[in-house]
Amino acid sequence: QQQVKQSPQSLIVQKGGIPIINCAYENTAFDYFPWYQQFPGKGPALLIAIRPDVSEKKEGRFTISFNKSAKQFSLHIMDSQPGDSATYFCAASIGGSEKLVFGKGTKLTVNP
Amino acid sequence: EPEVTQTPSHQVTQMGQEVILRCVPISNHLYFYWYRQILGQKVEFLVSFYNNEISEKSEIFDDQFSVERPDGSNFTLKIRSTKLEDSAMYFCASSRQGAVRETQYFGPGTRLLVL
Structure with missing residues (x-):
């Protein structure tokens, strides 16, 4: 129940494409859903986060869509660029806990 | 921009040794964390630390x-x-406050290899 399932494991798109990364969870106590971006040799960095009281959050070219009833959330990257090539992790946490539960990550490659 | 730093970047040790x-x-920042990521696996929470005490830990x-904060x-x-x-x-992270609503900033990691 403390799992977050992430797919796909890897994704290749052309520049300008819209990669979509999906995550699903079981534990309805999760109430905070961040996405982290990780470049080679660096630690994960917070990209964008959402709470379940909204269905969508947009920051620049990055959008999280959240479906509370389906217990799923996804990351969309509009007009993707080669510089977006990185590993993306979804995560979740329960209110009052400091623990982030991560998905397995998606390696995104954006070809020029 | 302030960053979390970690040393060493790589460490190789023999089984049974202390690292x-x-x-x-x-x-x-006041809250500190350790996570780990086994190759090809997800990032896993190990422990959080505040005010010189463990505030939360995983079964791992x-x-x-x-963990210790030996100095300031x-x-x-x-x-x-x-x-x-x-x-x-192994990733270290820190945040200004506890609870994950406050962004956790991650270091670049230490790759540990046990032989």
């Missing part, structure tokens, strides 16, 4: 692990007797 992984959190964080800047993770399965990337 200490070091982290310098962002200076005005058993008696072989300990460093935060360390000690593995007393390393096992092969401890081979992983």
Whole structure:
């Protein structure tokens, strides 16, 4: 129940494409859903986060869509660029806990 | 921009040896964390630390692990007797406040290889 399932494991798109990364969870106590971006040799960095009281959050070219009833959330990257090539992790946490539960990550490659 | 730093970047050790992984959190942060990532696996929470005490730990964080803030800047993770399965990337993170609504800033990691 403390799992977050992430797919796909890897994704290749052309520049300008819209990669979509999906995550699903079981534990309805999760109430905070961040996405982290990780470049080679660096630690994960917070990209964008959402709470379940909204269905969508947009920051620049990055959008999280959240479906509370389906217990799923996804990351969309509009007009993707080669510089977006990185590993993306979804995560979740329960209110009052400091623990982030991560998905397995998606390696995104954006070809020029 | 302030960053979390970690040393060493890579460490190779023999099974049964003790290792200490070091982290310098962002200076005005009060909450500190260790996560690990076994190759090809997800990032896993180990422990959180505030006010010189462990505030939360996972089932992975058993008696072989300990954390310490030996001075005003460093935060360390000690593995007393390393096992092969401890081979992983270890990430330190820090945040200004506790609870994950406050962004956790991650360091670049220490890759530990236990032979």
